[in-house]
Amino acid sequence: MTGLITGSRVRLRPAAASDAARFEEILSHPEVARWWADAEEPVAAQVSYLLDPDEGTTTYAVEHDDVVVGIELAFEEADPQYRHAGIDIAVHPDWQGRGLGSDAIRALAEHLFTVRGHHRLVIDPAADNSSAIRLYQSLGFRPVGTMRSYERGPDGSWHDGLLMDLLVDDLVPAAALSSS
Numbered sequence: 001m002t003g004l005i006t007g008s009r010v011r012l013r014p015a016a017a018s019d020a021a022r023f024e025e026i027l028s029h030p031e032v033a034r035w036w037a038d039a040e041e042p043v044a045a046q047v048s049y050l051l052d053p054d055e056g057t058t059t060y061a062v063e064h065d066d067v068v069v070g071i072e073l074a075f076e077e078a079d080p081q082y083r084h085a086g087i088d089i090a091v092h093p094d095w096q097g098r099g100l101g102s103d104a105i106r107a108l109a110e111h112l113f114t115v116r117g118h119h120r121l122v123i124d125p126a127a128d129n130s131s132a133i134r135l136y137q138s139l140g141f142r143p144v145g146t147m148r149s150y151e152r153g154p155d156g157s158w159h160d161g162l163l164m165d166l167l168v169d170d171l172v173p174a175a176a177l178s179s180s
């Protein structure tokens with residue numbers, strides 16, 4: 001999966017080595033680290049993975065007005081019987097609350113549905129990440145269920161995750177979303 005993806009207000013560009021410092025800055029911010037950090041994986045290692053992820057995963061730099069405001073990932077299940085894709089995202093707190101995260105998720109979801117031919121997407125916020133869950137629901141994602149002790153947090157303990165899914169007809173049309 002290569003190439004640019006254009007939303008209404010953001011552009012998703014495949015990540016490059018030159019994004020390393022900015023990605024580290026974004027992931028190190030306490031408001032992002034509280035949801036993304038792993039007690040046993042330094043941020044530098046996270047960034048190395050993002051720049052050279054597993055087969056089937058693509059990392060994008062989320063750009064707004066030529067500034068990298070966030071990081072977004074798409075992973076694609078290769079088994080045809082279970083074909084689906086997943087999304088993850090982090091927006092730098094200086095740029096949150098402006099509609100850029102929802103635009104970035106929507107743009108990647110549209111790409112995965114229309115260009116990559118997926119019929120089902122998933123996203124798995126921490127169960128207590130209420131603002132992310134609210135945002136995903138506004139785009140049409142539905143809660144599937146709680147995955148108990150799903151991910152290790154920055155404090156080293158296991159936290160619940162909420163599995164959410166979005167079928168192709170669930171995606172809320174852009175016109176229905178706030179874009180002020």
Ligand SMILES: CC(C)(COP(=O)(O)OP(=O)(O)OC[C@H]1O[C@@H](n2cnc3c(N)ncnc32)[C@H](O)[C@@H]1OP(=O)(O)O)[C@@H](O)C(=O)NCCC(=O)NCCS
Binds near residue numbers: 089126
């Ligand atoms: C979750 C996250 C990606 C959302 O990104 P964002 O850019 O803030 O998202 P948006 O701006 O589109 O939406 C956030 C809120 O701003 C509101 N908003 C949208 N457009 C807006 C605008 N133009 N002006 C003001 N507010 C706006 C949304 O309605 C939403 O409000 P709500 O919290 O009351 O539901 C971001 O908060 C983040 O990176 N958090 C830390 C990492 C994280 O939790 N990642 C998710 C892991 S699954």
